[in-house]
Amino acid sequence: MSKIAGRFQQLAAQGRKALIPYIVAGDPEMALTVPLMHALVAAGADIIELGVPFSDPMSEGPVIQKAHERALANGARLRDALDMVQTFRERDADTPVLLMGYANPVEHMGYGVFADRAAEAGVDGLLTVDIPPEEVAGVNAELHRVGMDNIFLVAPTTPSARIKAIVDQASGFIYYVALKGVTGAGNLDAADVARHLALIREHTTLPLAVGFGIKDAASARLVGASADGVVVGSALVACVARAASEGVDHEGLVRAASALVAEIRAGLDSIASR
Amino acid sequence: MTTEMTSRIFASVPDAEGRFGVYGGKFVAETLMSALSELEALYRKLSQDAEFQRELDEDLAHYVGRPSPLYEARRWSDRVGGARIYLKREDLNHTGAHKVNNTVGQALLAKHMGKRRVIAETGAGQHGVATATIAARLGLECHVFMGEEDVRRQALNVYRMKLLGATVVPVTSGSRTLKDAMNEAMRDWVTNVDDTFYVIGTVAGPHPYPMLVRDFQCVIGREARAQSLARTGRLPDALVACVGGGSNAIGLFHPFLEDEAVAMYGVEAGGHGVASGEHAAPLSAGTPGILHGNRTYLMQDEDGQIMHTHSVSAGLDYPGVGPEHSWLKDIGRVNYVTINDDEALRAFHDLTRTEGIMPALESAHALAYAEKLAATMTPEQHIIINLSGRGDKDIHTVADIDGTDF
Structure with a gap:
């Protein structure tokens, strides 16, 4: 069983929800990514989703677009993201780490080379926004060769027949996109999310995590009631960016990020304890 | 084959x-x-x-004004020498381009x-x-x-x-x-x-x-093919079109793809010269990758990040290209070449002065390459250039380069 699947199983046994924070590798500074990853775990993260900077992040709203631009300006590339995971693994062998990004940097490195290097660095899964099941055969063969999960998106616009095709290719968990839009949009509808999750569950027993539009303890609690986990991206990236722009030192910046994650953790755990 | x-x-x-x-x-x-x-x-x-x-x-x-004329640029052909040059006048469409x-x-x-x-x-x-x-x-x-x-x-x-x-x-x-x-x-x-x-x-x-x-733009090539046969009794020897994303080029080329004797040239933006790195020529100097929903030739760096491009012409200033062009390059059916900013500007002025037709800077890339190509051909041979758009929109750019203030 993969580390990601194991973590979901363990949480389910405890009646808890997975908290999956997202940050961009190299944002706001190269040296801060690994300390941030450790701090997120200490504050209650179950899985880390590390964004791979790309010049054309088509599915991102303004907050995460700017994070990609900052990271690229700092020189962060796919190989740096892999190095950061490798460094993270020196002190944390257990927390699953997932890379999230776009097809081209992975394709350019080569699917086989990527799979080998990612496995060696200790990456547990890959989520490429722009590789749908129709195009995934090449990359999936390489990921499966090294025992890595491929995480797929299911959207509110995904019809039932496609859900089946997607879950057939997926492992680890399914990432449900809570709204039609880019990351960080605000129009979250928890009842609609719950309806869609029920639909997906007709096709799979894989855990379901929900992202896009979850920004605080309240929204996490609302969505977490029907999901197995939540992804928090833009809110966390904005929190880090705000601290950086205010000139807060490294320690203060890490503290601000930890405080947000701890607050969302408490929100999620209040569902479990009910 | x-x-x-x-x-x-x-x-x-x-x-x-x-x-x-x-x-x-x-x-x-x-x-x-x-x-x-x-x-x-x-x-x-x-x-x-x-x-x-x-x-x-x-x-x-009735709305676009088709068919667009196939115009023989006599004075310009005489001046360039070599092959006779015909312009497919997409600049005369409603709104001024293909x-x-x-x-x-x-x-x-x-x-x-x-x-x-x-x-x-x-x-x-x-x-x-x-x-x-x-x-x-x-x-x-x-x-x-x-x-x-x-x-x-x-x-x-x-x-x-x-x-x-x-x-x-x-x-x-x-x-x-x-x-x-x-x-x-x-x-x-x-x-x-x-x-x-x-x-x-x-x-x-x-x-x-x-x-x-492609299907919607193929009207260009279908008309050009019929017009060429009607006017000259035969097919052209070569087709030339500029390539940014490549819609005007594919529109002209596609209906001729099976005519093996018709040579085709897609002209990319060479900017300040391909060697300078400041250009927009993914087919000539790029590598395959994935951007904007398709796999195609791209201008990208060693990490798969998309590079900044440069062209004097905004319509060619794009790091990717249509996937069918990538395929046509690999199978060798179409030749992809480059024309630099200064060559395109020269062709813009040349056509304006000799034919009274002011081309878009995008189309001027095709004109500049056709000049070079025609010179290697004979007066019995014909070239069709896709004059994809008119140049009014570029007057400010041209004036800035010429140092003219109006």
Whole structure:
């Protein structure tokens, strides 16, 4: 069983929800990514989703677009993201780490080379926004060769027949996109999310995590009631960016990020304890 | 290879997955996948539908003003020497470029799908104007995404779009040019996918766009082929067209692909010279990758990041190219070459002074290459150049370079 699947199983046994924070590798500074990853775990993260900077992040709203631009300006590339995971693994062998990004940097490195290097660095899964099941055969063969999960998106616009095709290719968990839009949009509808999750569950027993539009303890609690986990991206990236722009030192910046994650953790755990 | 085999190859792309060989495909976020399937299904149905074809032909004849003339540029041919040069006058279309051939077609699709809002990306502004135009005619809400840098250098077209009732959205992310406008249009589409039709302006993007934009632009080559036969009793020896995303080029080339004796030249923007790195020539100097929903040749760095491009012509300033061009390059059917900024500018002035036809800077790239090509040919041979657009929109750019203030 993969580390990601194991973590979901363990949480389910405890009646808890997975908290999956997202940050961009190299944002706001190269040296801060690994300390941030450790701090997120200490504050209650179950899985880390590390964004791979790309010049054309088509599915991102303004907050995460700017994070990609900052990271690229700092020189962060796919190989740096892999190095950061490798460094993270020196002190944390257990927390699953997932890379999230776009097809081209992975394709350019080569699917086989990527799979080998990612496995060696200790990456547990890959989520490429722009590789749908129709195009995934090449990359999936390489990921499966090294025992890595491929995480797929299911959207509110995904019809039932496609859900089946997607879950057939997926492992680890399914990432449900809570709204039609880019990351960080605000129009979250928890009842609609719950309806869609029920639909997906007709096709799979894989855990379901929900992202896009979850920004605080309240929204996490609302969505977490029907999901197995939540992804928090833009809110966390904005929190880090705000601290950086205010000139807060490294320690203060890490503290601000930890405080947000701890607050969302408490929100999620209040569902479990009910 | 027999002629029959050749024709089967050209008719077989794209395949059911939208691939041209290894290129093309559908590399987009899941949210858009069912919208693309819906569009593909509708298009496959309507493209076989006589009533839809009649509507389209009617619009092309009476709204766009087709057929466009095939004009023999006698003085310019004499001056250049060598082959006789004919210009396919897409600059005479309504709105002044080939772009409108595609927007009338996609607007009909939008109407059949019941969408009330259209969006578009634009570089030089010609596709934005063509989309705003058809939106005005059909009473559709229209948003055009345009890089901030292009908004500055194409102020005339920005104002035209506003006059037509469109909202022009300046894009400030990334390099602030066409590729970033396309990113932003995709973001809008993913947010408003229920009521919005994305009118892509070139033969790029996810399947089915490269196929349907090609089909709508093929009217250029079909007419040119018939006009050449009627006027000269034979086919041309060579075709020349500029290639940014590549819609005017594929429109001219495609109906001639099976005519093995017709040579084809796609002219990319060499900018300050391919060796300088400041250009927009992915087919000549790039490598395959994935951007904007398809696999194609791209200008990218060693880490797969998309590079900034440069061209004096906003419409060619794009780091990718339509996937069918990538395939045509690999199989060797079309030759892809480059023309630098200064050569294109010289051709702009030459044609204006010798024929009284002011070409778009994009089309001037094709003219400049045809000059070189014609000189290697004989007066019995013919070249057709796609004069894809008129140059009014570029007057400010040309004046700035000449140091003229008006």
